[in-house]
Amino acid sequence: MEPVIIDGSEGEGGGAMLRQALGLSMLLGKPFVMENIRVGRKNPGLSWQHLTALNAAHQACDARVEGNQIGSMTVSFAPGKLEKTRLSLDIGTAGSVTLLLQAFLLPALFSGQEFRLAVKGGTDVAWSIPADYFSNVLLPQLKKYADASLLVRKRGFYPKGGGEVLFTSKGRYAFGEGLPRIALLEQGDVFKVGGLSCASSFLQPSRVAERQASSARLSLARLGVPVDVMMNYLQTLSPGSYLVLWVVCGGEEGLDMENPVLLGASALGERSLRAESVGEAAAKDLRETLMSGAACDEHLADQLIPIMALTGGKLRTSKISRHARSNVYVAEQFLDVLFVVDEERNIISCEPASA
Numbered sequence: 001m002e003p004v005i006i007d008g009s010e011g012e013g014g015g016a017m018l019r020q021a022l023g024l025s026m027l028l029g030k031p032f033v034m035e036n037i038r039v040g041r042k043n044p045g046l047s048w049q050h051l052t053a054l055n056a057a058h059q060a061c062d063a064r065v066e067g068n069q070i071g072s073m074t075v076s077f078a079p080g081k082l083e084k085t086r087l088s089l090d091i092g093t094a095g096s097v098t099l100l101l102q103a104f105l106l107p108a109l110f111s112g113q114e115f116r117l118a119v120k121g122g123t124d125v126a127w128s129i130p131a132d133y134f135s136n137v138l139l140p141q142l143k144k145y146a147d148a149s150l151l152v153r154k155r156g157f158y159p160k161g162g163g164e165v166l167f168t169s170k171g172r173y174a175f176g177e178g179l180p181r182i183a184l185l186e187q188g189d190v191f192k193v194g195g196l197s198c199a200s201s202f203l204q205p206s207r208v209a210e211r212q213a214s215s216a217r218l219s220l221a222r223l224g225v226p227v228d229v230m231m232n233y234l235q236t237l238s239p240g241s242y243l244v245l246w247v248v249c250g251g252e253e254g255l256d257m258e259n260p261v262l263l264g265a266s267a268l269g270e271r272s273l274r275a276e277s278v279g280e281a282a283a284k285d286l287r288e289t290l291m292s293g294a295a296c297d298e299h300l301a302d303q304l305i306p307i308m309a310l311t312g313g314k315l316r317t318s319k320i321s322r323h324a325r326s327n328v329y330v331a332e333q334f335l336d337v338l339f340v341v342d343e344e345r346n347i348i349s350c351e352p353a354s355a
Helices: 015-028 048-061 097-110 131-142 201-206 208-223 275-291 298-311 322-334
Strands: 004-007 032-035 064-066 075-078 086-090 114-121 146-154 163-171 182-184 189-200 227-234 241-250 261-268 313-316 337-342 347-352
Touching (some): 097 114, 131 146, 131 298, 189 201, 208 275, 298 313, 322 337
Antiparallel strands (some): 114 163, 189 241, 241 261, 337 347
16 A cells, blocks of 8 residues: 655644644554654654654554654654554653644544553643643543543643553444534533643642632633632642633533533643733633634644544634644545635535545
């Protein structure tokens, strides 16, 4: 079989393209070659985090791999049979556990096999969705495809990491079995806001978790709905804090359980940033997403595009990101699908190319 050729400089040009290609390759059994990996980055080529995902995929399906080394800008991946679905993976740094899981989402949902992935690394770090966003915003969208869960055993912040999660999934379908479509077009009415404000125990004397939560509640009070932000302090190797918010929307019948409208936002604490500023940043992001009329925030859209390539559907997002464009590009190289991006209304749709 001729490999799919992926130009890693397309769109956002980051590691997400490699992770999506790995997922599609493992699920479909199609080999690929990716060139120009992270070519525009300060340190181009594979980083340790990308290499961990590549080697994990290699292990899962006994793939033939070339270019699996730090700094490599070209990777060749030819999957074998997907058999090892119970893996223990250690990124070895504060590299994001949720980014690594991206590489396994498609086979975990649609291969018909049961997955159990224990991953060590960073649970709440920059340039990735936090673990609680994964659990409370992304996973509810996946419930129609699989019985999937994420258990956070330990939190890990930059730079030492040390977080531990367990992802499990048992698919309800196999690819090609008439998968339910994604349908996220209407925002509906705002019912309530939920959230988690967490900080390392190092920061408890300064009441960081309480101050983040209080700032967010104050900022979101104008919505006129209940705002329930829970607080917690955690034992971690490095000090840190985060706030994840999500808003629940629906129509007269309440929340649509098959295509729930859950809009998320998050912010990470920084040494030079007041806790109140963290709360306000996440709340402002959430308010702006609501004001856009979207039924899907930009980060959720990024995650759902690879799935929509298999299921078809439509979503209206708050912003069409460069990640979204890159994911569309990769999906169209692997599959006979046609994405249509409505720039004016921020609607992304996907249908079979022959339709």
